[in-house]
Amino acid sequence: MIELPALGWQSIVIFVVFALSLLIATYCTYAERVIAAFLQDRVGPDRAGPYGLLQPLADAVKMFTKEEFFPGGANKALFIFGPCLAMITALMSSAVIPFGNNVSFGNNAFFLQGIEVNVGMLWVFGVVSLGVYGVMIGGWASNNKFSLLGAVRAASQNISYELAMGMALIAVLMMSGTLSLREITLQQSVAGEWHFWNIVKQPLGFIIFCVCAFAETNRTPFDLPECETELVGGYHTEYSSMKLGLYLFAEYINIFVASAVMSVLYFGGFNFPFQYELRDWLVSNHGWELASAQNLITVLGTVGLFAKIFGFIFFFMWVRWTLPRFRYDQLMRLGWTILIPLAVLNILITGGLILFGVIQ
């Protein structure tokens, strides 16, 4: 059983992760505008506060003070429940992501992770598969046929890409032999051995996973759920005020979580190159204690993980302002006739390589 001190520590970690998710998602909206401005050779937001840093606050005030509109004949309870559900499912999956190795104070070791479950990968996948409800309920409750069609469009996209995503995960699972995200991270770096991150062993799997992550988070080039220029706005056509804000905000939290999952599964998580060499060097040449050197490595690893996450978030935005959006039939064809066969092929190749002992 979990003892109470550990439980107290876990609730602190979960609270910090929760706050961080919200903060990062808030500043993602700012980063999106700055990066868009940079890529389009514009100035971008620079009015609110120094360098426009208070822009997200100004946006929030704007969202909160706008008129709250309920369409006629809408199912009011579900109309409110939709955006809430989108936020809940976006925030849930970060609980199992290992944000760092253990830190030790005296005899107590603490993990920088909300909850360590041995089915962490399934948890993430399960929460992702629930994300579609927020969209569908919101679209249906609006009592608008365009909202309903938009919701179905978004839901079929999410379901289609979940399949290929799950099969890309299976290949990682075959190599790691565990579903725990912490174990998968630790396996990507072993002291005293020449060890590679999973991206080297699973390049095809990573590409499939990355494309599916773009589709699951409704980002360009797969942002058909909300392509207001060609089709009608989509599932949130009838939404206004902060309820619309929550839908848009959930997208940024999803980007953060997807970036974190990609960093953990394929880019070594909180590992960074030569970490054990650095630890041993500190211990032998500078007389550090092993525990404090390990704590320093953990902190550096957490910083490194966030650097990887921010790199991926930048990649998401870079792609958004570079690529045009797919047509809906192209999107479906890519998902069903290219990504799924590729994912099956990836599983076969991985199985073959494991069988002949090339990778483990």
Place this chain on the structure above:
Amino acid sequence: MSPLFLFLAFVALLSALGVVFAKNPVHSVLFLILTFFALSGHYLLLNAQFLAAVNIIVYAGAIMVLFLFVIMFLNLNVDTEPHKPALAKIAAAVAGGSLLLILVAALKDVRPTGAALDASFDSQIGMVDRLGLVLYQQYLLPFELASVLFLVAMVGAVMLGKREAGERNF
């Protein structure tokens, strides 16, 4: 009985009743999803984490989405609901009553024993690796046959999605 179990049982029963009594079919589907969550909570209490996660992924995440799809498009409500003939009502009552009878007959002699709490209880019993060993050692042939079935279904879906020669509308 722990308070957590009582809470989950309460949620499960209440939302299961909600499925039956909700006037709006979409509400019924949502109550059913809530029931699955409560059941997953029970699996967690029984130390079956894998089963809990898979229950959510398969039932709440995949099957219920399809239910929701269909029900949303059927646009069922009181006005469009077809009038059920008396024969169907009688048949439903008989079928439901027989099911209740069987359940009562099966459960009336059950006594809670608490056998799972003695020293021989294996806390690892519901874990993934244990399940994998059983599936791949005792049930290898049925498991592989089922996986071939799934592969065939997947290939079929991809084949249906493939564009046939000459079929180009854009």
